[in-house]
Amino acid sequence: MxxxxxxxxxxxxxxxxxxxxxxxxxxxxxxxxxxxxxxxxxxxxxxxxxxxxxxxxxxHEYRPAPRRRPPADRRTVGLVFDDFTSPYATELLRGVTDAGTAAGVDVVVGRFSDGSSGYGSGAQWARRLVGAGRDGVVVVTSDLTAQQVAGFSEVRLPLVVVDPVHPPQADVASVGATNWTGGLSATEHLISLGHRRIAHLGGPAGAAVSQARRHGYRAAMENAGLPVDPALVVDGGFGFEAGLDLATRLLALQDPPTAVFAVTDVCALGVVQAARARGLRVPEDLSVVGFDDTYLAPWVTPALTTVHTPLQEMGRYALQVLLRLVEGEPVDPHHVELATDLVVRDSTGPPRAGAAGPA
Structure with a gap:
């Protein structure tokens, strides 16, 4: 009964x-x-x-009925971005989809739910993804809440986060890059050219990637015995508009920087535009370094010196880790960082005579 x-x-x-x-x-x-x-x-x-x-x-604590697992060559995973219109997202997208093709897995791309659709909190978002047939999900740079992560765990939907905004939770698989080392090498390069007044344009102050890159910048300055002028260290955003706005203000200072290390390539392009608007030449009057080495970096004029982040490799690795979780395999360690390296192009050079600042 x-x-x-x-x-x-x-x-x-x-x-x-x-x-x-x-x-x-x-x-x-x-x-x-x-x-x-x-x-x-x-x-x-x-x-x-x-x-x-x-x-x-x-x-009613509704949970979708367990689905019969399809053959490995018919799995479907989700790839969710905050913003998939940036060069950064494009590089990651290629990595994930390349790995999906190699593994015979379908990748469905979507945008991160901010709660406006009713799935931004708790398990509702995860239930929605399960109901849509996802076997697992890769989330890129999203600020996931503990409640959302718990929701994925509740419905047993495997999750991998790429470049998490905040330090990754111990029980969440995540993939990132050596951001501190990248910030260090970018700043050391500018110092080696003779620059002393070096500005750093960071992303959102609370973002883990921003903090790591800023700490690398500070470490390089301190290792060289150079003072860090607080007026030259500013936080804003990852995009072009943030770079343009912040650099416009920095270049208007009575004692402006001779070089700028920007948190992303797109932000660095905003710096270049700000310099041009003031009649400054890059790199003759201002050296600029970006971060990520997206496809834009070698295309712009001057070609951008930048820190290469292995974005496509990160995407491929994230998909491979996700498929291991889908198969119930253990993943250890839960957080992996892939190596960065500096790519020197045409946007950096020695400062003008007399403009380097005190040694």
Missing amino acids: IRRRGDLVADDAGRPRRTTLTAIAAAAGVSTATVSKVLNGRDDVGAGTRALVQRLLVE
């Missing part, structure tokens, strides 16, 4: 059975198809109905 306990179906032993889509639909007074649309993030459901169904899914 089956009896109901509250709104949940229970067996004779009083153990709740898995809540079905049919039960959720009945409680909400809608069709099963409507509940399925909500689970899969479809936008053709009214806001009120969506909110009601989402509330019932949470209250």
Whole structure:
């Protein structure tokens, strides 16, 4: 005999059975198809109905039925970005999809849910991905909350994070690069050219990658016995606009920098534009170093000196780790950093005579 306990179906032993889509639909007074649309993030459901169904899914602790595992050559994984329009994202995308093709895995690209669709917190986002047929997910540079990570664990959906915004949690597999070493080598290169007033344009102050690159910059300055002028160390964002705005302000100082180490290639291009707007030449009047070595770096004029981050390799490695987790294999260590190295091109050179600053 089956009896109901509250709104949940229970067996004779009083153990709740898995809540079905049919039960959720009945409680909400809608069709099963409507509940399925909500689970899969479809936008053709009214806001009120969506909110009601989402509330019932949470209250009834709905978990999708375990899917029969497809053959290894038919797996589908998700690749989720905060922003997939940047050169950085393009390089990672190529790495993940190349590895997916080699492994016979389909890769579905999406954008990180910020909560506006109702899946930004708890297990709802993870349930949605499971319901959409994902065997695992690679998330790029997203600021995942502990609640979201717990949601993935709750539904047993494997997760790998690439370049996490904050230091990776011990129980979350993640892939990054040697950002501190990259910051060190970029700054040492500028010092070796004779620069002394070297500015650092960082990304968001709380981002782990920004902090690591900034610490590498500071270490190089301190190792060379050079003072770090607080006015030359500024944080903003990873994009072109941040580089343009911050560099415009720095170059307007009474004692401006002779060189700039920017947190990304795109940010560095903003610096170059700011220099040109003031009638300065790169590298004759201002040397500029970027970070990542995306496909833009050798194409621009002057070609950009930058720290090479193995983005495609990071993408391939992330996909390989994810597939190991999907197969139930242990992953140790949980966080891996791939090596960076400096690529010297045309955007750096010695400072103008008399402009280097005190030794």
